[in-house]
Amino acid sequence: MTDGEGDPAVDPQDAIDAETARRATERDPRIAERTAGEVQEGVPFIGAGPGDPGLLTVTGRELVEDADLVVHAGSLVNSELLEAYGDDAEQVNSVGKDLEELVPLMQDAYEDGREVVRLHSGDPAIYGAAVEQMDALEHEGVPTYVVPGVTSAFAASATLRTQLTLNGVANHVAFTRPQGKTLDPEDDHISDFVQKGDVTVCIYLGTHAVAETMQRLLDDGADPDTPVAVVYHASWPDEDVVEGTVATIGDRLDEAGYRASAMVVVGPAAQKAGYERSYLYGDWANGSETDDASEADD
Numbered sequence: 001m002t003d004g005e006g007d008p009a010v011d012p013q014d015a016i017d018a019e020t021a022r023r024a025t026e027r028d029p030r031i032a033e034r035t036a037g038e039v040q041e042g043v044p045f046i047g048a049g050p051g052d053p054g055l056l057t058v059t060g061r062e063l064v065e066d067a068d069l070v071v072h073a074g075s076l077v078n079s080e081l082l083e084a085y086g087d088d089a090e091q092v093n094s095v096g097k098d099l100e101e102l103v104p105l106m107q108d109a110y111e112d113g114r115e116v117v118r119l120h121s122g123d124p125a126i127y128g129a130a131v132e133q134m135d136a137l138e139h140e141g142v143p144t145y146v147v148p149g150v151t152s153a154f155a156a157s158a159t160l161r162t163q164l165t166l167n168g169v170a171n172h173v174a175f176t177r178p179q180g181k182t183l184d185p186e187d188d189h190i191s192d193f194v195q196k197g198d199v200t201v202c203i204y205l206g207t208h209a210v211a212e213t214m215q216r217l218l219d220d221g222a223d224p225d226t227p228v229a230v231v232y233h234a235s236w237p238d239e240d241v242v243e244g245t246v247a248t249i250g251d252r253l254d255e256a257g258y259r260a261s262a263m264v265v266v267g268p269a270a271q272k273a274g275y276e277r278s279y280l281y282g283d284w285a286n287g288s289e290t291d292d293a294s295e296a297d298d
Contacts, residue, residue, distance in 0.1 A: 012099035015139035016132055030145070039063065040145045043106055043116045043137060045130045047123040047149015048072070052235035053081040055150045061085050063147065068114035071106060076121035076261075078236065089117075103136045110142050123149040126175060127204050151175075153202040155234035156263040159241060160270060168276035170200040170269040178206040178213045191220040194246075194266055203264035207232075210264060211250030222246050229270040232262040243271075 034040055037059055044063050049055035056064070064070060064085040072082060074095035082091055094102055109116045124130035124146055134144040153175060157164050164173045179188035193201045194217055206213060210230065218224060224247035232240040244252045246266070253262075268274055 012103055012132070012136040015136045019135040019139055034145070036146070036148055040143070042143030042145055043110055043118055044145055044147050045118045045120060045124050045134060046147040047125075047151075048077045048081060048119050048121050049150040050122055050152040050155035050235045051078045051233060051239075052155075053078060053084050055155065055235055056081060056085070057147065057149065060147050060149065063115075063117055064089070064119065066115055067117040069106070069109045069116045070119055071102065071117070072119040073121045077119055086117075086119075099133065099136055102133060103140065106133075107137060107140050107142050120149070123151040126151045126153075127177065152204070152231075152234050152263045153265070156202070156229070156231035156265055159231050159234055159239060160229055160265065160272075162269055162272045164200045164202070164265075164269055166269045166272065166275035167278040169274055170198055170267055172196070172199040174199050174201045175204065176201060177204050178209050180206075180209060188216075190266075191217055191222065194222050194226065195220065199267060200269040201264075201266040203266065206264060207253075207262040208259045210253050213264075214246050214250045217246050226266060227268055227271040227273060229265045230258070230262050231265070232256075232258045234263055 030040070037057075039059065039062075044060075046060040046063060047057070048060070049057075064081075065088075067086060067089040069092065070082065070086045070089045071092045071094050072086075074093045092105065097105075106116050106118065118130070118133065120128045120130055122128070125148070130146065134146075137144050153164065153173075165171065174189075174193040176190055176193060177183060178190060179185045190201060190203065190213060193199045203210075203213065207230070214228070217226075224245060226246045228244055228246055228249040230242045230249060230253055232238075232242070240256070240258070242249065242252050242256050242258070249264075
């Protein structure tokens with residue numbers, strides 16, 4: 001990538017640092033001027049959803065259909081989606097390409113007047129690496145924006161026919177990942193979340209380490225009977241569900257042979273167990289709760 005005069009362009013990390021420093025003193029005016037879902041000038045970073053082409057948003061689909069270049073997250077994006085909506089575009093797999101290659105690829109295409117789309121799996125906000133690409137492009141004068149997508153935790157919840165929050169069972173949801181090459185042990189808070197008791201814990205990027213993660217939970221005193229559901233390839237044609245508990249799910253998943261591409265849901269909400277009727281369609285809905293409160297005030 002060059003600045004048009006033969007000199008090397010800014011290093012991506014330098015661009016990221018510069019954009020970070022700028023945000024410390026300047027608020028991006030687009031935050032006040034634009035809304036999520038609005039088609040804007042520049043390169044859209046689109047959440048492709050969990051897999052099923054039908055779970056791509058309408059705006060995302062239209063942008064992919066109009067694209068000249070689709071840079072996508074390899075096998076994490078269903079090939080059926082690319083065939084259905086992006087068949088007329090040049091398609092580039094981003095797997096194995098670093099920022100030094102991806103940024104000029106998208107910049108050059110955009111500056112040539114082509115419609116460029118960056119397609120991430122799920123939603124770009126959850127364990128994606130969208131912002132670093134966006135910062136590098138913005139620093140080179142290429143505007144960017146985000147089109148949200150459906151994250152795999154929501155697809156897994158739909159497959160399990162449950163809610164991630166359930167009255168009397170789970171008041172909170174934690175999106176997390178286990179320790180490993182990119183997360184130090186002291187930054188792994190899965191045990192903290194599980195032991196709070198009213199948290200549905202959705203573990204991303206941890207299919208290969210379920211057995212080890214569950215053993216750490218047991219060592220930390222977690223209830224071995226805590227329900228766990230593992231949804232492999234949520235919303236894909238080969239979707240599969242393995243269910244168990246903190247004590248049993250590791251062995252069951254090993255038997256199933258899945259080592260990647262699964263969402264691990266820990267907590268009673270995974271089984272729709274023990275929840276209570278909500279107020280939404282109870283006393284609050286018919287006004288009796290309000291009336292009782294008024295009488296008490298009198």
